[in-house]
Amino acid sequence: MAQLKLEHNGVTACGTELYLLNMGPQHPSTHGVLRVLLELDGETVVQATPVMGYLHRGLEKLAEARTYPQFIPYTDRLDYVSSMCNNLAYCQAVEKLIGAEVPERAEYIRVIMAELNRIASHMLFIGATALDLGGMSGMMYTFRDREYILDLFNLASGSRLTYSYVRIGGVMNDISVEFIELLRKFLADLPGMLTEYDNLINGNEIFQARLKGVSIVPADRLISQGVTGPVLRASGIDYDLRVKKPYGIYDRFKFAVPTGSVGDNWERYLMRVLEISESAKIIAQALENLPEGPVMAKIPKVIKPPVGEVYHANETPRGELGFHIVSDGSTKPYRLHIRRPTFYNLGCVNALCQGVKIADVAAVLAVLDPCMGEADA
Amino acid sequence: MQESASLWVGLGRAIKQAVLAATGAPWVAELVHTLAGVVGILSIILLSALVLVYLERKVCAWMQMRLGPNRLGPYGIFQTIADIIKLMTKEDIQPAQVSPVMWGLAPVLLFMAAMTTYAVIPFDAGVIFADLNIGIFFFVAVGSQATLPMLMAGWASNNKYAMVGGMRTVAQMISYEIPLVFSLLGVVMITGSMKMSDIVKAQEGLWFIVTQPIAFVVYLIASVAETNRTPFDLVEAESELVAGPFTEYSGMRWAYFFLAEYAFMVGASCIAATLFLGGWNGPFLPGWIWFFIKVAAMIFLFMWFRWTFPRIRVDQLMSFGWKVLLPLSIVNVVVTGIGLWLFFPLV
Amino acid sequence: MNQVMIETGVVESTPAALLADLQELRDNAAYRFDRLLDVTAVDRGETLELVYRLHSLQTNCDLVVKASVDSAKPEIASVSGLWEAALFGEREVQDMFGVVFIGHPDPRPLLAPEDGFGFFPLRKNYKLPGRSGQAGR
Numbered sequence: 001m002a003q004l005k006l007e008h009n010g011v012t013a014c015g016t017e018l019y020l021l022n023m024g025p026q027h028p029s030t031h032g033v034l035r036v037l038l039e040l041d042g043e044t045v046v047q048a049t050p051v052m053g054y055l056h057r058g059l060e061k062l063a064e065a066r067t068y069p070q071f072i073p074y075t076d077r078l079d080y081v082s083s084m085c086n087n088l089a090y091c092q093a094v095e096k097l098i099g100a101e102v103p104e105r106a107e108y109i110r111v112i113m114a115e116l117n118r119i120a121s122h123m124l125f126i127g128a129t130a131l132d133l134g135g136m137s138g139m140m141y142t143f144r145d146r147e148y149i150l151d152l153f154n155l156a157s158g159s160r161l162t163y164s165y166v167r168i169g170g171v172m173n174d175i176s177v178e179f180i181e182l183l184r185k186f187l188a189d190l191p192g193m194l195t196e197y198d199n200l201i202n203g204n205e206i207f208q209a210r211l212k213g214v215s216i217v218p219a220d221r222l223i224s225q226g227v228t229g230p231v232l233r234a235s236g237i238d239y240d241l242r243v244k245k246p247y248g249i250y251d252r253f254k255f256a257v258p259t260g261s262v263g264d265n266w267e268r269y270l271m272r273v274l275e276i277s278e279s280a281k282i283i284a285q286a287l288e289n290l291p292e293g294p295v296m297a298k299i300p301k302v303i304k305p306p307v308g309e310v311y312h313a314n315e316t317p318r319g320e321l322g323f324h325i326v327s328d329g330s331t332k333p334y335r336l337h338i339r340r341p342t343f344y345n346l347g348c349v350n351a352l353c354q355g356v357k358i359a360d361v362a363a364v365l366a367v368l369d370p371c372m373g374e375a376d377a
Numbered sequence: 378m379q380e381s382a383s384l385w386v387g388l389g390r391a392i393k394q395a396v397l398a399a400t401g402a403p404w405v406a407e408l409v410h411t412l413a414g415v416v417g418i419l420s421i422i423l424l425s426a427l428v429l430v431y432l433e434r435k436v437c438a439w440m441q442m443r444l445g446p447n448r449l450g451p452y453g454i455f456q457t458i459a460d461i462i463k464l465m466t467k468e469d470i471q472p473a474q475v476s477p478v479m480w481g482l483a484p485v486l487l488f489m490a491a492m493t494t495y496a497v498i499p500f501d502a503g504v505i506f507a508d509l510n511i512g513i514f515f516f517v518a519v520g521s522q523a524t525l526p527m528l529m530a531g532w533a534s535n536n537k538y539a540m541v542g543g544m545r546t547v548a549q550m551i552s553y554e555i556p557l558v559f560s561l562l563g564v565v566m567i568t569g570s571m572k573m574s575d576i577v578k579a580q581e582g583l584w585f586i587v588t589q590p591i592a593f594v595v596y597l598i599a600s601v602a603e604t605n606r607t608p609f610d611l612v613e614a615e616s617e618l619v620a621g622p623f624t625e626y627s628g629m630r631w632a633y634f635f636l637a638e639y640a641f642m643v644g645a646s647c648i649a650a651t652l653f654l655g656g657w658n659g660p661f662l663p664g665w666i667w668f669f670i671k672v673a674a675m676i677f678l679f680m681w682f683r684w685t686f687p688r689i690r691v692d693q694l695m696s697f698g699w700k701v702l703l704p705l706s707i708v709n710v711v712v713t714g715i716g717l718w719l720f721f722p723l724v
Numbered sequence: 725m726n727q728v729m730i731e732t733g734v735v736e737s738t739p740a741a742l743l744a745d746l747q748e749l750r751d752n753a754a755y756r757f758d759r760l761l762d763v764t765a766v767d768r769g770e771t772l773e774l775v776y777r778l779h780s781l782q783t784n785c786d787l788v789v790k791a792s793v794d795s796a797k798p799e800i801a802s803v804s805g806l807w808e809a810a811l812f813g814e815r816e817v818q819d820m821f822g823v824v825f826i827g828h829p830d831p832r833p834l835l836a837p838e839d840g841f842g843f844f845p846l847r848k849n850y851k852l853p854g855r856s857g858q859a860g861r
Contacts, residue, residue: 021537029616043541043691053835060820061845065852132616134607134688140441200685206608207687223758223781226809237781244784311777311788324775326766335846337764339777344762347812358541359690362616376835 018046021358025054029132029362032372036349038361045361048353050346055376063336068094068303069168071336076162078321078338079374081124084117084153085316087166092247093312093323094168097305106170106295107249111286112183113156113165114314115279119190120149121317122272122279125369129269130201132366133210138201145193148186155179168303170296183287190280194273202273211266211367214360215352219263225351226344229319230271231368235263241315252289253282265360268367272317304331311339318342318369342368342375385501385665389413414506418495426639430457433680440684467628472535475625479533484626484633487526491640493519498647499573501657501665512573513561516648517554520603523641524550527612530622530634542621545691546612549602552698553609557599559706563592563713564652577656584655591709593653595702600645601682602698604638608686611694646675737791742776743801746789749778750806756782760803763813765821767848772798772821793823795847802828820846 024035033054039047059078063071075086088110095102102110123146130138150160156175157165165172201207219235232239240257242250258274260267307329313322319341328334345368352364392413397406431446431454438445446453471477497512499505509515524547531543565571567588568579579585586593602609613621623634650656650671657664689697737745749757757778766773771792778787793800802825804810814825815834822844825831833840843850 019537021541028619053833053837056835058845061850061852130687134610134614134616135686136437136607137441137684138687140443144442201687204687206689209693210687210690220758221808224760224808225811226760226762226807226813228761239781311786320761322762322777324762324764324777335766337762337766337775339762339764343816344809344812347809357691359611359614359617359688 023361024051029365031128031365031370034346034365034370034372034375036353036361036365038353038358040358043357043359045353045356045358048350048361050349052343052346052372052375055372057377059377060336060338063333065332067331068305068333071333072167073162073164076164077373078340078377079316079318079342079371080161081371082117082121082317083161083163084113084165085121085314086321087164088114088248089312089314089316089321090323091166091168092314093310093325094303094305096312097308097310097325097327098168098299098303100169100297100299102170102248102297103294104291105174105293106297108286108290109171109175109295110166110248111250111253112175112283112290113153113163113171115282115286116149116152116183118279118317119276120146122276123149125272125317125366126197126201126269128369129363129366130207132362133207135201135204135207138197141193141196141200148182148189152179152182152186155182167296169299170294174295180287180290183283187280187284187287190276194276197273202270208266210359210363211269212264213262214265215356215364215367216262216264217348217351221351222263222348225347227319227348228341228344229315229317230275231268231319231345231348233257234260234267234271236261241313241320245313247312247314253285255279255281265363265367272369275317302331304329313339316341318371318374319345321374338377340374340377342370342372343377346370346375384663418492418506421500422492422495422636422640422643425643426636427457427461429639429643429676430460430635432676433683436677436680437684440681461632464629464632469629470627472625474535476533476535479529480625481630483526483530483533483622484630484637486529487523487637488633488640490519490522490526491637491644493522494644495640495647497573498644499577499651499656500647500668501663505573508572508574510570510572513565513571513576513648513652516644517558517561520641520644521550521554523603523637527622530626534622534625536624538618538620539622539624542612542614542618542624545614545618546605546622548691549605549609549611549694549698552695553599553602553702556595556698556702556706557603559703559710560592560595560599561652562706562710563589566710566713566717573651573656577651577658580655581658584653584658586653589653589709589713591705592713593649595706595709596649596653597678598702599698600649601679602694604641604645604679606638606642606679607683608689609694610683610688611691614688616688642676642679643672646672646679649675733786734788734790737789739791739793739800742774742789742791743803743806746776746778746803746806749787749789755787756780757785757787758782760807760809760813761786763803763810763817765817765823765846767795767821767846768792769848770795772823772847774800774817774823776803798823799826800824801826804828820844822847 018039018041021038021040023038025033035051037049037051038045059074062074072087072090075090076083078086123142127139127142153163154160156179157163157172219237222232222235236259238257238259243257255278258271260271305327307327309326311322311324313320321341322339324337325333326335353361389410393406393410396409397403435445446456449455449459494516496506497509497515527546528543531539564576564585568576605612623631626634650668654671657668659667749755757780759779759781760776761779762777764775766775772795774791776789778789791800800823802810802814804814812834814828817823818825818831819833819836
């Protein structure tokens with residue numbers, strides 16, 4: 001019999017022979033086409049290597065062959081769960097480049113849309129996490145409520161998933177009175193929805209036991225890995241671009257940025273739940289102060305920015321989404337690079353997975369909330 | 378026993394007498410009587426699976442604010458029949474790298490183990506296939522045979538997900554077998570018999586759920602784990618292990634596993650009804666209807682668990698089984714013993 | 725290097741000095757750039773311009789460090805020893821531009837297939853095939 005090795009890679013487990021388990025790209029809990037190579041010692045993970053690129057469409061190259069407005073629909077397909085935020089980040093980057101001013105009303109509408117999309121994305125996250133932990137019913141409830149938001153988006157933009165609603169210089173069209181009424185109704189219903197999640201999902205003993213104290217990684221390791229968004233904030237780093245580098249009109253709103261202290265999976269999960277109600281606060285404030293006026297600035301039909309470079313980052317539900325645009329003075333970007341939060345967040349999969357059980361890999365992937373359309377660009 | 382009141386006993390006796398009159402040989406009549414019992418049990422299993430699959434989907438849909446099957450027939454009641462036709466006509470796919478004999482045998486063996494447990498379930502007064510004097514022991518012994526086919530399936534599939542699932546089965550079933558047995562022990566101590574009919578008769582006045590509440594809770598949890606349903610469905614663990622030992626099965630072979638799972642669930646519910654809920658005892662209605670109602674209530678409880686709880690992790694499963702359930706069940710046995718010694722000293 | 729601390733300042737470096745410069749930016753108490761947000765590159769024809777986007781959580785300042793390598797023989801030291809984020813970022817640049825990062829612990833393709841694309845898609849000399857399949861649009 002082979003010599004028993006009780007430690008692999010700093011992970012102490014039963015010390016049997018290591019074996020390789022290929023989780024994905026087609027697996028019920030890998031959120032799209034992520035593949036994770038797991039080196040296992042019994043049920044304990046010794047090494048987890050994410051393999052990606054199955055959804056690589058060469059967006060950055062495509063951008064070089066598209067004019068600036070033509071690229072907006074492509075940003076929808078980055079992180080297809082939070083398309084509004086992607087639209088917003090891209091349009092603001094281009095506006096920074098050409099020095100365009102956006103009308104007040106459009107700014108407010110943008111904030112409303114971005115925060116609504118954050119809520120929708122986090123609702124999907126809560127449901128998907130419950131599903132990954134085996135609680136089938138939770139998903140139905142969060143998806144039911146996400147449907148409200150999708151209907152709202154449908155009303156405003158005519159589309160339920162790929163909106164292209166935010167445009168360079170403003171938004172596609174004004175929101176209707178009906179939209180505002182429905183939005184107010186949604187905001188009134190939201191606390192009830194959250195209570196329902198608390199009862200069904202968050203408050204469940206097993207659910208908490210599955211997440212609490214699992215995958216604690218020192219914050220400086222996550223910082224070094226370039227992790228952003230709620231995953232980083234769960235480790236106690238109070239860094240939210242909306243507060244630290246306010247873009248658009250975010251400096252006008254009062255809201256709290258939830259941060260964790262332990263940095264386990266439970267807090268990573270909780271960050272999203274808490275962010276929902278903070279986003280609702282922002283929307284309520286924006287609705288209250290929504291000014292009248294145009295929603296589109298006078299932007300030339302053909303956008304020809306000056307030669308230069310710009311980088312603009314937004315806080316999307318998953319972290320810092322940045323657009324780095326290099327312009328050569330023509331109508332098409334010379335080079336467009338997207339700093340995708342999911343891409344860098346997946347860098348910490350190994351750190352989070354080492355030493356946990358197979359079941360927790362599903363939990364880790366759930367709380368990282370990756371969207372492979374974004375990671376693979 | 379008021380046997381004349383029971384429909385099913387009369388039916389069995391009528392069959393026996395008819396065959397005896399026709400052939401004149403007592404052994405033939407005995408054989409036909411036994412076969413009728415086997416057919417009866419088989420049809421109970423198949424029918425209950427048929428109904429339960431539909432009910433499970435409807436209950437699940439109800440808990441998830443959906444409609445559930447509603448296309449085939451009124452309220453979709455023919456959905457399961459369509460499913461069965463689909464499963465039966467599916468191609469029998471045998472992956473190239475499996476160990477054929479073991480792989481093929483596993484679903485059949487599992488189903489056999491599930492079916493055999495029904496031999497000792499008393500559906501009504503006198504309606505029991507074999508009223509053994511070690512009835513409970515038989516149930517536990519045969520029920521735990523489910524471990525081996527699962528491991529066989531996991532190992533023979535030559536798939537790592539299946540293998541991990543198979544290993545989990547062994548760990549889980551062995552760990553939860555022990556508290557299960559201990560929880561049944563309390564009832565046996567009070568009754569002084571392992572015979573099912575004696576146990577049911579002992580509950581004519583008071584159900585054992587009143588005198589043995591802890592045992593009932595332990596039995597409930599352990600039997601959920603034994604039947605591999607959420608929150609203890611680590612064996613299949615869809616979001617981790619795809620489908621565990623069943624990953625490489627399709628069509629009818631997979632259906633056997635499915636059938637066995639439901640058969641075990643119904644079996645566990647039947648035992649709960651027999652041991653803790655008074656079996657066929659109940660006023661007004663015939664015994665078998667009472668039994669049916671109690672089993673249905675237990676099954677609903679199982680479904681309720683499944684569609685509201687998330688899955689527990691493997692190390693939590695182990696520590697819960699050994700550190701909580703086992704001590705609890707042992708304490709129950711000790712307390713029962715002291716109670717018996719105090720109130721009924723050496724009958 | 726000057727002590728530039730403006731919002732998104734740009735600092736030019738050279739391939740040879742890059743590692744030392746970035747180490748200085750990370751460890752010097754005056755800068756403390758504890759995060760590498762992004763690594764990317766821009767094809768400038770003769771040279772490939774590598775862009776390192778740094779951020780400091782302490783001072784909330786951004787800094788871009790640029791270093792140009794020869795397009796014909798693009799080689800540069802890997803900074804994955806300083807920030808783990810470079811493990812992924814550099815692999816992406818490697819797939820897309822063919823830059824070799826010396827000292828990268830795991831230089832397998834990340835977004836490209838296991839044996840690579842066979843070309844470097846984000847370089848300017850790679851033309852997108854048109855709708856009918858011919859190169860260029």
